Amino acid sequence: MQNLITRSISALIYAIIFITAILYSVESYTILIALFAAICLWEFTKIINFKNSIPFILLPLAIYYGKVLISEKSLLFLLAITLLCSLRLIYNLYQKSTTYPSAFIDKLDLCIRYIILPFLFLMTLPLINNNYHPYVIIYIIILIWTNDSFAFLVGKNFGKTKLFERVSPKKTIEGFIGGFIFSLIVGFLIGYYSSVFSILNWMIIAVIVSVFGTWGDLIESKFKRQANVKDSGTIMPGHGGLLDRLDSLYFLTPFVYLYVHFLM
Known part of the structure; x- marks a missing residue:
């Protein structure tokens, strides 16, 4: 009972901070995502x-140049190498x-393409035609929550x-299908009631969220199983680390970014 209360309070605080930052302004959203990226x-x-400081030097540089100076062609190149890493x-x-990753270069590469660049795209995802659309992120979070809850x-x-017993013994194929179907339903409802994107586009985004969120x-x-750890950290009492809470979101973001900014 005590653990349930702790988890609930922790989740509520996390949700309030995240949603408030998203809705308040593009600056508050950017700052929060940068902080989340550093913690993850x-x-x-x-x-x-x-144990190397290079990724922590590259992170602020990536955020600055990604937000201020980078061209669309360069962004597309970074998106391509990020997607290749994801695949x-x-x-x-x-x-x-x-054994992966074991070499220095593989670990550095993962820090950049698995963590830093996806967070960069998460930061710029709601900036569509130079306008900030906060509800794009909120709707994606709702889709992730729907998929996870119903799965x-x-x-x-x-x-x-079992879906993937060797890595996650509790996940099942039936659960994945349930999360997938309810994500499609919620995607339809978002598209029906929202002025941001069409019903079809939100249902396609729901598919991306369900499939790539599960993979994320x-x-x-x-990674945690290879390291023989249960949680990525202890920053969220009752939940583990921030990486545990955001693994689906930042992994699926480059795929949603590709669809929203280049295919839609």
């Missing part, structure tokens, strides 16, 4: 045992090897077939 980067370097991690997820509920009550959660779980 610190937690990730602990998981992969990477490599999805491929690596299905390999039984537990848990359906999996707990009807789940029989599994990939972070594999």
Whole structure:
């Protein structure tokens, strides 16, 4: 009971801070995402045992140049190398090897392409045609919450077939399907009642959120399993680290960014 109360209070504070920063202004959103990126980067370097200051020097530089000076062509190039890293991690997820990353260059590469660049795209995702659209982020968070909640509920009550037992023993295929279906329903409702994007676009975004959000959660779980740790940190009492809370969001963001800014 005490743990449930702790988890609830922690989650409420996190939600209030996140939503307030999103809605208040583009500046407050940028500052919060930069802070989240720094914390997640610190937690990730602990998981992969990477004791080097280079990523923490590159993070503010990436944020500054990404927000102020970078051209659309350069941004597209960074998006491409980020997506390639994501696809490599999805491929690596299905390999039984537990040695990745082991080399210095692989750890540095992951810090940049798995953490820093996705957070850069999360920061710039709601900036559409030079206008800040905060509800784009809020709706995506709602889709993630819907997918996670119904994957848990359906999996707990009807789940029989393990989705990826080697990495996450509690996830089931039935749970994934449940989260996927309810995400589509909520995507339809968002598109129907929202003036931001069409119904079809929000349903496509819901598919991206459900599929790549699940992969993002599994990939972070594999990193933790390789490091033999339960949580990425202790910053959120009852929940673990911030990386544990944001693994789906920042992993799926480059794919949503690609769709919203270049394909839609």
